[in-house]
Amino acid sequence: MSTITAVKSCTTTNCAFNNNGCTAFAVTIDGKSACSTFITLDARGGLPTADGRVGACQRLECTHNKDLLCTAPGVDVVDAACTSFEAR
Numbered sequence: 001m002s003t004i005t006a007v008k009s010c011t012t013t014n015c016a017f018n019n020n021g022c023t024a025f026a027v028t029i030d031g032k033s034a035c036s037t038f039i040t041l042d043a044r045g046g047l048p049t050a051d052g053r054v055g056a057c058q059r060l061e062c063t064h065n066k067d068l069l070c071t072a073p074g075v076d077v078v079d080a081a082c083t084s085f086e087a088r
């Protein structure tokens with residue numbers, strides 16, 4: 001795999017990694033499509049710009065999942081869950 005899937009958008013503004021989008025270097029999406037990197041803290045962190053990526057995905061039922069990685073061109077996250085999920 002040559003590219004790491006981008007988090008194109010994330011509307012979860014109460015996440016510590018949200019700054020007009022996802023700033024986490026690599027998020028993990030769990031087996032129910034939830035972003036398990038989501039965290040609320042009295043701090044903001046991550047990359048200087050919203051350049052988040054999907055580092056791992058455990059949602060095996062998704063057509064974009066290959067070897068526990070995401071192969072979609074990009075994903076959208078709403079309410080700390082991946083909405084780009086598509087059932088196989």
Ligand code: SF4
Nearest residue numbers: 010015017022035038
């Ligand atoms: S994709 Fe996950 S870690 Fe990134 S801002 Fe959204 S909820 Fe937070």
Ligand code: SF4
Nearest residue numbers: 057062064065070082
């Ligand atoms: S599109 Fe599918 S494989 Fe990619 S992060 Fe979302 S649920 Fe996982």
